[in-house]
Amino acid sequence: MAYLKWHIEILKTLILTLLLLFVLLIYAVNRDVAILEDVLNTEFCGTINPMDDASEFALLGKKLFKANCATCHNKNMKDRLTGPPLMNAVKDWAAYPKDDLYRWINNPMKLIADGHPRATELWNEWGPSEMTAFPNLTEVEIDAIFEYVDLMSN
Numbered sequence: 462m463a464y465l466k467w468h469i470e471i472l473k474t475l476i477l478t479l480l481l482l483f484v485l486l487i488y489a490v491n492r493d494v495a496i497l498e499d500v501l502n503t504e505f506c507g508t509i510n511p512m513d514d515a516s517e518f519a520l521l522g523k524k525l526f527k528a529n530c531a532t533c534h535n536k537n538m539k540d541r542l543t544g545p546p547l548m549n550a551v552k553d554w555a556a557y558p559k560d561d562l563y564r565w566i567n568n569p570m571k572l573i574a575d576g577h578p579r580a581t582e583l584w585n586e587w588g589p590s591e592m593t594a595f596p597n598l599t600e601v602e603i604d605a606i607f608e609y610v611d612l613m614s615n
Contacts, residue, residue: 515612522609525602529595538614544592545583548614551607554579566603568594
C-alpha cells in the first residue's frame with residue numbers, strides 16, 4: 462500500500478511539473494512572438510522600415526494609433542478600411558483651424574451636428590458609419606498620432 466501511495470505522489474508531482482512547463486512554454490512563445498513582431502516589424506520585411514529612425518514622439522503615436530485608430534483605419538495609411546485612409550487627413554483639414562481637427566477626433570458627431578463643412582463632407586461619404594469619439598485624447602497625443610501617420614505615409 463505504501464508503495465502505491467509513493468507512486469501516486471510521484472505521478473502527481475510529474476503532472477504538476479508538466480503543467481507548469483506547459484504554461485511557461487506558452488508564455489515564452491507568446492512573449493517571443495511579440496518581441497519578434499516588434500523587432501522585425503513584419504509589415505516592412507525586405508524593405509526600409511520607416512520606424513527605424515522614428516522619434517519618441519512618433520513611437521508614442523504608433524502606440525496610440527494601435528490602441529485607438531487601427532481598428533478602423535488601415536495601418537498602411539493609404540487604403541480604405543472601415544474608415545478613410547489617414548495619409549492626407551491633416552492636409553484635408555488644413556483649410557480649417559487645427560482645433561477643428563482635434564474637436565473632430567474628440568467628438569465627431571458634435572462637429573457634424575454643428576454643421577462643420579469638413580465634418581459634414583466626411584459624414585456624407587462615410588455615414589451612417591460613425592467615427593468613434595476619443596474625448597480622452599489630448600492635442601499632444603493627437604499630434605503624436607499624426608506624426609506616426611506622416612512617417613508611415615512617406
